[in-house]
Amino acid sequence: MKYDFKSIEEKWQKKWSDSGEFKIDENTDKPKYYTLEMFPYPSGNLHMGHVRNYSIGDVVARYKKMQGFNVLHPMGWDSFGLPAENAAIKNGLDPADWTWSNVDNMRGQLQRLGFSYDWDREVATAKPEYYKFTQWMFEQLYKHGLAYKKKSYVNWCPSCATVLANEQVVNGKCERCKSEVGKKDLEQWFFKITDYAQRLLDDIDKLDGWPDKVKSMQTNWIGRSEGAEVKFKIDGRDDYLTVYTTRPDTIFGVSYMVIAPEHPVIDELISGSETEAQCREFIKKVQSQSEIVRSATDTEKEGVFTGTYLIHPFTGDRIPLYLANYVFLDYGTGIVMGVAAHDQRDFDFAKKYNLPIKIVIQPEGQNMKSEDMTEAFAAEGIMENSGQFDGMNNKDALKTIIEYLEENGIGERKVNFRLRDWLISRQRYWGAPIPVIYCPHCGEVLVPEEQLPVLLPQNVKFTGQGQSPLSECEDFVNTVCPKCGAPAKRETDTMDTFVCSSWYFLRYCDPHNDKMPFDKDKADYWMNVDQYIGGVEHAILHLLYARFFTKALHDFGYIDCCDEPFKNLLTQGMVLKEGTKMSKSLGNVVSPEEIIEKYGADTARLFIMFAAPPERDLDWNDTAVEGAYRFLNRVWRAVDDLKEYLTDEKPNQSDLNEDEKKLRLAVHSTIKKVTYDCDRFNFNTAISSIMEMVNALYVYKEKTEKENYNKAVITEAVNALIVLLSPFVPHITSELWEMIGKTSNLSVEKWPEYDEDALVVSEIEIVLQINGKIRDKIKIDPNLSPDQMKELAMSSDRINELIDGKEVVKCIAVPKKLINIVVK
RNA sequence: GCGGGUAUGGCGGAAUUGGCAGACGCGCCAGAUUUAGGUUCUGGUGUCAGCAGACGUGAAGGUUCAAGUCCUUUUACCCGCACCA
Numbered sequence: 001m002k003y004d005f006k007s008i009e010e011k012w013q014k015k016w017s018d019s020g021e022f023k024i025d026e027n028t029d030k031p032k033y034y035t036l037e038m039f040p041y042p043s044g045n046l047h048m049g050h051v052r053n054y055s056i057g058d059v060v061a062r063y064k065k066m067q068g069f070n071v072l073h074p075m076g077w078d079s080f081g082l083p084a085e086n087a088a089i090k091n092g093l094d095p096a097d098w099t100w101s102n103v104d105n106m107r108g109q110l111q112r113l114g115f116s117y118d119w120d121r122e123v124a125t126a127k128p129e130y131y132k133f134t135q136w137m138f139e140q141l142y143k144h145g146l147a148y149k150k151k152s153y154v155n156w157c158p159s160c161a162t163v164l165a166n167e168q169v170v171n172g173k174c175e176r177c178k179s180e181v182g183k184k185d186l187e188q189w190f191f192k193i194t195d196y197a198q199r200l201l202d203d204i205d206k207l208d209g210w211p212d213k214v215k216s217m218q219t220n221w222i223g224r225s226e227g228a229e230v231k232f233k234i235d236g237r238d239d240y241l242t243v244y245t246t247r248p249d250t251i252f253g254v255s256y257m258v259i260a261p262e263h264p265v266i267d268e269l270i271s272g273s274e275t276e277a278q279c280r281e282f283i284k285k286v287q288s289q290s291e292i293v294r295s296a297t298d299t300e301k302e303g304v305f306t307g308t309y310l311i312h313p314f315t316g317d318r319i320p321l322y323l324a325n326y327v328f329l330d331y332g333t334g335i336v337m338g339v340a341a342h343d344q345r346d347f348d349f350a351k352k353y354n355l356p357i358k359i360v361i362q363p364e365g366q367n368m369k370s371e372d373m374t375e376a377f378a379a380e381g382i383m384e385n386s387g388q389f390d391g392m393n394n395k396d397a398l399k400t401i402i403e404y405l406e407e408n409g410i411g412e413r414k415v416n417f418r419l420r421d422w423l424i425s426r427q428r429y430w431g432a433p434i435p436v437i438y439c440p441h442c443g444e445v446l447v448p449e450e451q452l453p454v455l456l457p458q459n460v461k462f463t464g465q466g467q468s469p470l471s472e473c474e475d476f477v478n479t480v481c482p483k484c485g486a487p488a489k490r491e492t493d494t495m496d497t498f499v500c501s502s503w504y505f506l507r508y509c510d511p512h513n514d515k516m517p518f519d520k521d522k523a524d525y526w527m528n529v530d531q532y533i534g535g536v537e538h539a540i541l542h543l544l545y546a547r548f549f550t551k552a553l554h555d556f557g558y559i560d561c562c563d564e565p566f567k568n569l570l571t572q573g574m575v576l577k578e579g580t581k582m583s584k585s586l587g588n589v590v591s592p593e594e595i596i597e598k599y600g601a602d603t604a605r606l607f608i609m610f611a612a613p614p615e616r617d618l619d620w621n622d623t624a625v626e627g628a629y630r631f632l633n634r635v636w637r638a639v640d641d642l643k644e645y646l647t648d649e650k651p652n653q654s655d656l657n658e659d660e661k662k663l664r665l666a667v668h669s670t671i672k673k674v675t676y677d678c679d680r681f682n683f684n685t686a687i688s689s690i691m692e693m694v695n696a697l698y699v700y701k702e703k704t705e706k707e708n709y710n711k712a713v714i715t716e717a718v719n720a721l722i723v724l725l726s727p728f729v730p731h732i733t734s735e736l737w738e739m740i741g742k743t744s745n746l747s748v749e750k751w752p753e754y755d756e757d758a759l760v761v762s763e764i765e766i767v768l769q770i771n772g773k774i775r776d777k778i779k780i781d782p783n784l785s786p787d788q789m790k791e792l793a794m795s796s797d798r799i800n801e802l803i804d805g806k807e808v809v810k811c812i813a814v815p816k817k818l819i820n821i822v823v824k
Numbered sequence: 825g826c827g828g829g830u831a832u833g834g835c836g837g838a839a840u841u842g843g844c845a846g847a848c849g850c851g852c853c854a855g856a857u858u859u860a861g862g863u864u865c866u867g868g869u870g871u872c873a874g875c876a877g878a879c880g881u882g883a884a885g886g887u888u889c890a891a892g893u894c895c896u897u898u899u900a901c902c903c904g905c906a907c908c909a
Contacts, residue, residue: 213828213904220827220905227909245909258909297825297907326907336909344825345907418908539904610849611836617902619836624850630863631849637864676840685838688848695848702865767844772890774844812889817843822889 003636005600009731013111021747022116024072026525033069034526035060036505036566038534038542039076039123042102043083046109048575048582048608048620049535051592055605056572056614056683057533058115062727063678065116066751072526073116074508076123077103080131080497082160082176085430085469088462095430096458099126109592113601114730116747121511125500130507131432132453133517134500137549138435139446140556146192147424149444153262153329154423155291156184162426163188165496167221167541172292180290189425189434189493193548197222197417200547209568211615214539221540223418228402229333230411232257234269235309235318241265244332244416247342248405249398252386253360255350256338257310258303258324261286263334266306266323273307279323286325294325301326301349313410314387324349332416340376347376360386361394422545424496429460429469431494439481439488448482454490468492501542502549505529505565520558528562533614536571543569570681573617575608582620590620602729603629609683609728631691632732635721638697639736642718646740647711653757659703660710661758666696667717668758674724675751683728690724697721720752767818768793770802786813793819 016022026032037057040050054075061073077099084095103124110117123130141147155164159179163186168175193200201222204215227246234241243257259266261283270279282304286294293299303324310319326345327336340350340357350357357370361381368377383389389397405411425434433454435447447454457476460469470476471492481488503517509526510518528550546565554563574581577588595604607628612618651664670693677686697717704710718740726733726746737746761782766789768776776798780789790811793799803823810822 211828216827217904223905223908225908243909247909295907299907301907324907326909328908331908339909343909345909348907416908418905536903613837616830616837621836621850624836627849634864680840684836685848688838691848698865765844769844769890772843772888777844810889812843814843814890818890820843820889 001640003633003732005602005632005732008735009112009114009601012731012734013114015734016114016116017111017119020120021745022073022118023120024070024118026070026522028070030068030070032072032526033064033531034072034529035064035531036072036074036508036529036533038532038538039078039501039504040106041078041081041083042099042106044102044105046106046592048590048592051113051604052575052608052614052618053534053572054110054113054115055608056570056681057531058113058605058730059609059678059683059727060531060533060681061116062730062747063751065747066723066727066749068750072121072508073118074121074123074511075110075115075117075119076121076504076508077106077125078497078501078504079103079124079126080431080494080500082428082430085428085462088430094458096126099430112596113592113605116730121508123504123507123511125432125497125504126430128453128455129514131500133507134432134495134503135435135447135452135454136449136517137499137503138432138495139449139452140558141191141552142436142446144552144556146195146552147189148192149187149189151185151187153183154186154188155181156186157181160428162428163423165423165498165541166420167422167544169291172290172295180292183287183291188423189495190421190423191499191548193422193545194417194419196548196551197224197419198415199551200419200544203547203551203564206564207566207569210566211536211569211571214536214543214569214571217539218544221419221544225416225418227414227416228405228411229414230313230337230405232310232313232319235311241310241321241335242333242411243335243337244414245337247339247398248401248411249383249386249389249394250339250342250360251312251337251401252314252389253339253341253358254312254319254337255340255356255358256353257319257321258327258336258338258346258349259306259321260327260329260334261323261325262329269308269321270306275305275307278304279306282323286323289325299325301345301352303349303353313405313408320355322349322353330420331418341370341373342376342378344376344378347373358385360384422496422548424499425493426496427468427492428494429456429462431497432500433470433494434491436491437479437481437488438491439484439486441486442481442483442488445481445483445488451482456494468494470494498541498545502545503553505532505546506550506553506559518558520560523559524561527559528564529566531568531570532566533570533572535574539571570614572614573612575618575620577620579619595625599625599629600731602632602732606632606687606729610687611684613684614681631694632729634698635694635725636732636736638694638701639718639722639740641701642697642709642714643740645706645709645711646715646718649712649715651710651712651716653755656710656713659700660713661761663696663700663717664713664758665761666693667720668754671720671724671752671754672759675754678727687728690721693717693721693724722746723749723752764816766816768796768799769818769820770799771822772820775799775802782816784815786815789813789815789819793821 035057037053061071065071079099084099087093087098088095138147155169157164157174157179159177160174169181172181174181201224204218225246227244228248229242229244231240231242270276303322306321306323308321310321312319338346340346341359342361359368359370362368362384363381381394383392383394383397402413435454437445437447439445457473460473462469477489479488479490506518506523510522513519550565551563553559582589607625670689673689674686722733722736734746763779764782765777765779767774776796780792790813806823808821808823812820
């Protein structure tokens, strides 16, 4: 019989779907295991990255299930987002129709790959029954003071015609469409993720199962720094400006101050000053610069004197205040001390504008002169020109100076984060509407919970310009105030899709609940996610937001079991073709559909799991895919040949001949190895050891006459082969299972255990070395003591020949491995 | 500049603890089967050398009886952040 993957895969996929094979619930004594792959955006078709992501997840799910866990393995759709709306603008399609037809197509593709999802738990963020609770989440955050509206300079993508979160701006460009992002002064909705900055940072240490890379990326993104805020009095006035510095020890080295051009106090400061005209011109110039130019390290530092002086709190000196393009409004206070001698940026600026360079820290044992300096001195040293702090080590001085600042009311210790609040409103249609109503009498009012969801209106015009399409939709905008009943208007912005995906893993725990986003007991049963799998591109955005949501929901009392969503994280590598990323423009895209058509889902899955370890990039190789297909055929033929030599009897180790023992050894060492490897996600080596076992089976077949087959040993080998292979290639193994007469369900078959007795060998080969070089190999009883081993080694003719006439200095024997004789 | 990572045959990749470097697969070479091609089965395949042997895990040192693995220095490449005061 031939391996007909097409009919086999169709047959089993239908069986699984008809019987609800992968349906799961909480009513069991088994320990739970929640494995989750990042849900896809329904772009229309699966790509190889998806196939890899979900193949890895499916192997984990099936393996854990066979090990006796109650496995939650769900799938869903991150189905709000811009492409649907762009399709509407371009082709006049309804975003919902476009989305749901893509979902149907992709669901079919996932099913053709044989993934073991509990489809009853499917979620889609764009369904009212889901976004109802996204809106509920917004309201919870609002009620706890974590959602608020403010006017600020925000990132604006002209092409997407919407604002963006800081995390969505990559090198000054929109992470979605790559257009240059500008700034706009707008009133927008934010989530106060900064309230959680310290906890999000501290708890990174708890994430043992996360890759270091992702942890360090999050650490850098949160960007904690310690320093002080210091007040400088404005000369000739009674008020102060406050600066933030991480180097209060250099405060005596301040020779000028710099302020961000957008700073709100500037207008007042420069009005009427002699440099007003230049200042205004400079501000205009800086604002016209793109974020990329502005934030590039090599952009020349420029500035203009404001006409204002500040008074140094220690020396009383008058310090000139400059506008400068290298100071940012949104970090610290937007005002910085200029310490030319000890900061490279300040040094460059001071050189350009001829500002004094004042040394206050000397490298130990040296006497630097400012006129000789070619770059700033930022290392440790001894304080000088710093009044009562002279002679101190600058690290000690830093602490002492902060204490002094606090005691004298000049300043205070301050921790700063780079993390900004999360801007969540978007001027787009295809997202969850923000459930807020503006009443002329009551102001900002939440839509009452019982009125959720605020539904997206239909028959909306998409122009792709200006305001959110919702704002043109009279029926939607006009409503009544839930508090006073007066005519009122709805918020017309929708939420960033990252809000929807920040809690979907909780919804899978209880996907049909229409009262609450999830039942607390169910969430406490399933959470947290034992294994999360996805691309590293979400290292900051999604993973940070999901952590924030989980912590907030935990604090609000909706989950008890954890305040971190993902216990273990696997970031899988990319799928490449000839070393480069697959892309339409390069024309090197390998379509999963074609591969399934040509070789079947099992071959696609096997190749992907075999070709590289999961976290590494994988280079697609057509001939190696053939190799995977060849292997499955080899397995098929072996089982087909041997199916008539099966028995119910178990092998008896003591009755076996050498060939039978060898086969049994191969089988049981493979069980051991595959189990070990699967526990560590070394799927490529797990598969290679199964291949070795198949090779051993062929050797046995070759060497043994059919009438002498040991049926018990063969049966054990065939069973183990099918079971061990089943998480990787579920269709062919299900068919083979049935073919050898099994009626039980393979997907819940108990994972095999190896038999120690089968691993015992009477003889092993060890290596004889002289001075670390291999000179001979001998076969010995593995249980020999080191002394017995040495004795045997010394009786080797070859060894005696080589050490003849030399002095044996030392002899090392490592049981079961080698003997090394050291001679002079 | 800061942070994370990678480097092993023609290629993808193995090598749990320091203990036979190159498992497994691809490719290639040969043999068997076949009218032939394909398929399948078997054997070979790091480099140099006829053999013995020597060399070999980015580079250079070191520790050790023994190093891909540990230590020091260094190079190249990939990824992330970056005028953050």
